[in-house]
Structure formats: C-alpha cells, structure tokens
Amino acid sequence: MSRKPILQLLLTNDKASRWLFIVMGVLGVLVPILNLAVPADSAFHVPTYMVTLIGKYLCFAMLALALDLIWGYCGILSLGHGAFFALGGYAMGMYLMRQIGDRGVYGNPVLPDFMVFLNWQELPWYWYGFDNFGFALLMVFLAPGLLAFLFGWLAFRSRVTGVYLSIITQALTYALMLAFFRNDMGFGGNNGLTDFKDILGFDLQADSTRVSLFVITLLCLAGAYILCQYITRSKAGRVLISIRDAESRTRFIGYKVEHYKLFVFVVSSLIAGLAGALYVPQIGIINPSEFNPLNSIEIVIWVAIGGRGTLYGAIIGAILVNYAKTTFTSGVFAEYWLFILGALFVITTIYLPRGVVGILDGYRARKKADQAAATPVPQTAGGK
Amino acid sequence: MVETKVQSILYLNGVTKSFDGFKAINNLSLDIRPGELRAIIGPNGAGKSTMMDIITGKTKPDEGEVKFRDVIDLTKHDEAEIANMGIGRKFQKPTVIESLSVWENLELALAGHRNVFQTLFFKLDKAQIERIEEILLLIGLQERRAEQARNLSHGQKQWLEIGMLIIQDPELLLVDEPAAGMTDYETMETAKLLKSISENHSVIVVEHDMDFIRALDTKVTVLHEGSVLAEGTLDVVSSNPRVIEVYLGR
Numbered sequence: 365m366s367r368k369p370i371l372q373l374l375l376t377n378d379k380a381s382r383w384l385f386i387v388m389g390v391l392g393v394l395v396p397i398l399n400l401a402v403p404a405d406s407a408f409h410v411p412t413y414m415v416t417l418i419g420k421y422l423c424f425a426m427l428a429l430a431l432d433l434i435w436g437y438c439g440i441l442s443l444g445h446g447a448f449f450a451l452g453g454y455a456m457g458m459y460l461m462r463q464i465g466d467r468g469v470y471g472n473p474v475l476p477d478f479m480v481f482l483n484w485q486e487l488p489w490y491w492y493g494f495d496n497f498g499f500a501l502l503m504v505f506l507a508p509g510l511l512a513f514l515f516g517w518l519a520f521r522s523r524v525t526g527v528y529l530s531i532i533t534q535a536l537t538y539a540l541m542l543a544f545f546r547n548d549m550g551f552g553g554n555n556g557l558t559d560f561k562d563i564l565g566f567d568l569q570a571d572s573t574r575v576s577l578f579v580i581t582l583l584c585l586a587g588a589y590i591l592c593q594y595i596t597r598s599k600a601g602r603v604l605i606s607i608r609d610a611e612s613r614t615r616f617i618g619y620k621v622e623h624y625k626l627f628v629f630v631v632s633s634l635i636a637g638l639a640g641a642l643y644v645p646q647i648g649i650i651n652p653s654e655f656n657p658l659n660s661i662e663i664v665i666w667v668a669i670g671g672r673g674t675l676y677g678a679i680i681g682a683i684l685v686n687y688a689k690t691t692f693t694s695g696v697f698a699e700y701w702l703f704i705l706g707a708l709f710v711i712t713t714i715y716l717p718r719g720v721v722g723i724l725d726g727y728r729a730r731k732k733a734d735q736a737a738a739t740p741v742p743q744t745a746g747g748k
Numbered sequence: 749m750v751e752t753k754v755q756s757i758l759y760l761n762g763v764t765k766s767f768d769g770f771k772a773i774n775n776l777s778l779d780i781r782p783g784e785l786r787a788i789i790g791p792n793g794a795g796k797s798t799m800m801d802i803i804t805g806k807t808k809p810d811e812g813e814v815k816f817r818d819v820i821d822l823t824k825h826d827e828a829e830i831a832n833m834g835i836g837r838k839f840q841k842p843t844v845i846e847s848l849s850v851w852e853n854l855e856l857a858l859a860g861h862r863n864v865f866q867t868l869f870f871k872l873d874k875a876q877i878e879r880i881e882e883i884l885l886l887i888g889l890q891e892r893r894a895e896q897a898r899n900l901s902h903g904q905k906q907w908l909e910i911g912m913l914i915i916q917d918p919e920l921l922l923v924d925e926p927a928a929g930m931t932d933y934e935t936m937e938t939a940k941l942l943k944s945i946s947e948n949h950s951v952i953v954v955e956h957d958m959d960f961i962r963a964l965d966t967k968v969t970v971l972h973e974g975s976v977l978a979e980g981t982l983d984v985v986s987s988n989p990r991v992i993e994v995y996l997g998r
C-alpha cells in the first residue's frame with residue numbers, strides 16, 4: 365500500500381531484511397580486506413579457499429531464494445530446480461572453455477580438449493558465440509529461461525499441479541542429466557567442463573579474481589533478494605499467495621492462474637541460472653551431476669529448514685545446511701551425512717514447520733508478549 | 749449498469765452434461781432476466797453445483813446453449829474470462845484467501861486489471877480505496893480490516909466472500925448455499941444483504957434453507973435429476989405435488 369521505494373521499505377520496516385543487508389554488507393567489506401590486505405600469517409587472514417567456500421554458499425543461497433519464490437509464495441514445488449542452475453552453469457562454463465584457447469593439453473587453438481580427444485574436426489554450431497562474454501551472459505539467462513517458459517507453458521496450461529508437477533520437474537532434470545552425460549551432446553560428457561584458465565582476461569586462480577567473484581556474487585544475491593521482495597510485496601505477490609492458498613478461487617476472481625505461475629517460474633529459473641553461472645568460475649568445474657535429481661531435492665531441504673515463504677529463511681537455510689555439510693562430510697561423520705540431512709528434514713517438517721526462521725519469530729513473539737504482560741494495567745491490578 | 753436492451757442476463761437451453769453415463773444435468777433450461785433475484789432449490793444430486801460449474805466455465809456441457817447477455821456463448825470461455833465478463837461466483841464452502849488480510853482479499857477482488865505486469869506495478873488510487881471502504885461497511889467488517897481472513901468466524905468469511913463478489917462489479921452473481929452453517933441471525937442478515945445486492949445486480953442463489961428462501965421472497969426454481977421440476981413463487985412450488993414428493997416431503 366505504501367508508495368515508498370522497495371529498498372527504503374526493506375531497510376526501515378523489515379527487521380529481517382535489515383539484518384540480512386547488514387550481514388551482507390559486512391561480509392562484502394571485511395572478506396576482501398581480510399583476504400587481500402591482511403598478511404597470510406596473521407590470525408585475521410581469510411584464506412582464499414574460504415572466500416571461495418563462502419562464495420559457493422552464496423550461490424546456493426541464491427538458488428534457494430529462487431525456489432522459495434515459487435514454492436513458498438506460489439505453492440509450486442519444483443524438484444528439478446537444479447536443472448536451471450546447471451544450465452546457467454554450463455553457459456558460463458562454455459565461455460570459460462573458449463577462454464582457454466590454445467593453452468589446453470592438446471594445444472588446439474579452436475577445439476576444447478574433450479573434442480580433440482573425441483576426434484572431432486570442427487566446433488559444433490551451438491558453441492559459436494561463446495567466445496563473447498556478452499553472448500555467454502545472455503545464454504546464462506536465455507537457456508534456463510526458455511526451458512522454464514516452455515516447460516511451464518505446457519505444464520501450467522494443462523493445469524498440472526501438486527505432486528504431479530513435482531514428479532515431472534524431477535523427470536525433466538533427470539532427462540537432462542542423462543543427455544549431458546552423453547559424449548556426442550558436445551558438452552564434455554561425463555567429465556563436464558573444467559580446467560578453466562581465466563575470465564575476461566583475469567586469472568581465475570588469482571586472489572583478486574576470487575575476491576571479485578565473491579563480491580559480485582554477494583551483489584547479485586542482494587539484487588535477487590530485492591527483486592523477490594518487490595514481487596512478493598506487490599499486488600502480483602498477493603495473487604501468487606492467493607493461488608497457493610485457493611487456486612480455483614483465484615480463477616473465479618478473474619486471474620489467469622497459468623500466466624502468474626509461468627511468470628514467477630521463469631523469474632525463478634533466471635535467478636537459478638545466474639546462481640549457476642556464478643558458481644562455475646568459483647568452483648572451477650561443471651558436470652552433469654549438477655542435474656542429479658538428488659541435488660534438486662537438497663534445495664527443497666535447505667528452504668524447508670530455513671523457513672518457507674520468507675525469502676530470508678531460504679538464504680539462512682541454504683547457508684546453514686551447506687555449512688553443516690562442509691563440516692560433517694570432512695570428518696568422522698562423512699559416511700552419515702545423508703542420514704543427518706534426512707533426519708534434519710524430518711525433524712524440521714514435524715517439529716518446525718516454519719523452519720529456523722519460525723524459531724526466531726516465535727522467540728520475538730514471546731518476548732513481545734512478555735513485555736506486554738510485564739506492563740502493569742492500571743485498573744486490574746496485577747493482571748495475569 | 750444493466751442495459752435495458754438485454755433480454756436475458758443468463759439463458760440456458762437444453763443443456764446436458766453426463767459424467768460416466770450419469771446425467772448430472774439433463775436438458776436443463778433456465779432464463780434469468782436482468783435485475784432478477786432467483787432462488788434455486790433441489791435435493792442433493794439435483795445438479796445445482798454442476799449447473800454453476802457450467803455457467804462459470806469450469807465444466808463444458810455435452811450439448812445445449814449457455815448464453816450470457818443474449819449473445820455471449822459461455823461454453824467458449826474459461827473461468828477467468830467469464831469472471832472478467834461479469835459473472836461472480838460464491839462457493840458453498842467459504843473460500844477466502846486465508847493468509848491475506850480482509851483488506852487484501854477485497855483489494856485482490858477489486859474490479860480492474862488482472863494481468864501480471866499490471867498487478868506487479870499496481871497502486872490503489874483514491875477511488876479504489878473508497879470503494880473498498882464502502883464494501884467493508886456493507887459487509888460489516890470495517891473493524892476487522894487488518895485481520896487475517898483465517899481468523900474470521902464462519903459467517904464473517906461468508907460475508908467477506910460476498911464482499912469480494914460485489915467489489916468485482918459483476919452483472920450476475922451466483923451464490924451457492926450462503927446460509928449453510930450460519931446462525932439464525934446470520935442467515936437473516938445474509939438474506940437482507942442479498943436482497944440489497946439484487947437491487948443493482950442479477951443474483952442466482954442456490955439454497956436448502958427454507959426460512960432463508962422465504963426471507964428472500966422471490967421466484968423459485970426447483971431442480972430435480974438435472975432438470976427443472978417447477979418454477980414460481982415459493983407458495984406455488986411448495987404446493988406442487990411432484991415437488992412435495994421429491995423434495996419437500998422428505
């Protein structure tokens with residue numbers, strides 16, 4: 365109802381968003397300084413691998429944000445969102461492959477290593493243009509966006525909803541995984557794309573490049589968050605909630621439900637694609653396992669644990685679960701990680717339907733209630 | 749709002765719809781005049797809900813004509829298009845958007861733009877705010893405007909839903925069992941509300957509650973096994989022996 369710009373609204377009225385921006389701001393300033401300006405032997409030095417690790421978490425946070433937009437606000441449970449992430453990643457990976465030039469193992473100036481290995485004579489047509497960063501960037505959005513548009517147009521128009529939709533999203537990402545595993549698809553098959561050298565002329569191994577990628581990821585996450593906030597706070601956002609809560613009612617009020625679903629599904633796929641594109645140069649590889657349906661299910665778990673339908677909950681969930689994953693998969697618990705993850709999901713679903721964010725909200729509500737109770741009411745002395 | 753040129757706001761002729769061989773609607777004909785308030789009664793399974801589904805585009809009839817304002821063929825349009833033409837529907841079970849406030853529910857239903865990009869940049873203007881206030885007053889929920897709809901009582905939800913219908917400015921309102929589950933007081937208030945709405949709109953009410961029908965004091969159509977059994981004032985139809993046999997006598 366307010367006419368204030370969205371950013372101002374987020375910074376003044378919304379405590380959670382304000383905290384989120386403060387934390388992101390601190391990270392964005394502190395991490396580069398502690399990595400680049402503080403000497404490596406200092407206790408305050410942040411090693412480059414850590415910068416990249418946090419950068420990876422931020423990419424996952426963005427992916428979780430994309431899923432929360434459709435699942436939390438519109439009730440579309442996609443179990444194949446990893447596909448959009450991977451497509452964005454592949455588009456970026458193809459650009460990075462072209463940047464290698466003749467520095468590959470085989471030294472072929474035109475063909476990437478895996479094509480030489482397969483005895484290919486010329487570059488497939490769909491690799492044209494990826495020498496150009498602008499074109500690659502366009503494809504980062506176009507590939508997932510177009511797939512989401514086609515898939516969504518068919519699925520939503522046929523009124524496929526609920527668990528059926530979830531199953532076909534799962535099938536979609538599985539089919540893509542099988543396709544990308546094939547060598548003759550021309551995307552590096554099983555090994556995917558790797559051995560990247562530089563991006564826009566900057567060495568990918570250099571600390572300064574790593575830190576820059578980290579900061580860009582942080583900025584993109586903030587931008588995606590603001591975009592999602594804008595959408596969910598607009599009247600269109602209330603239409604989405606209305607679709608989630610009472611789809612046929614929404615139709616009878618006169619809204620074309622399939623248009624809204626398609627819109628938000630495409631926006632979500634674009635955010636997921638961007639997250640994938642930021643992930644690849646930091647991690648240094650993209651392969652078909654990113655299409656694995658299990659990855660997509662993990663995204664749902666991040667969002668559920670963080671707190672569905674809050675946006676910031678998705679970010680918190682993604683970072684928490686992935687931090688736990690890093691910690692547990694490198695120690696004695698490594699073998700049990702999947703059990704831990706499964707247990708976390710079950711516990712959250714049963715005891716914390718609103719996720720970690722729900723605990724914080726509950727705490728805040730209790731504190732408020734306590735304060736209200738502590739304030740003496742003049743007439744009825746004492747009260748309850 | 750209602751053009752005098754229009755003969756029938758809603759005209760059904762020979763409509764038939766079967767599900768797996770069972771004829772839910774069988775050669776049904778119905779003619780609603782502009783500004784009319786019509787009550788429709790009938791035992792369970794008489795085809796009332798299927799009739800509503802056909803009018804609002806949820807179900808397509810196997811045969812027969814369904815015309816809105818004499819010329820528009822409703823069988824060729826989907827729910828959203830029909831809603832935007834000016835046919836509003838209230839469900840039997842109150843369906844309001846539970847996690848939105850009373851105000852937001854009304855804002856959503858407010859007549860006007862429905863496409864994604866218009867709603868993305870939508871701001872309420874002064875006239876629209878006044879319109880919402882007006883409806884809040886009519887349905888008696890001014891005090892509860894900021895309340896989430898899930899916290900309303902059953903009767904209040906029904907009223908909110910009726911409010912959401914009126915604010916769409918439909919020419920024809922379809923109201924499915926508005927008095928179901930209401931207290932006697934709420935039932936009479938609802939009858940009053942519908943009568944006042946019917947001054948500016950055509951209204952079709954499906955109802956079981958005879959006291960409610962009596963309070964509406966209007967023409968009644970009795971449905972049975974998918975077709976019209978009798979039509980007339982409540983006194984006329986309730987003295988019809990066939991009607992007594994299939995419905996009232998039970």
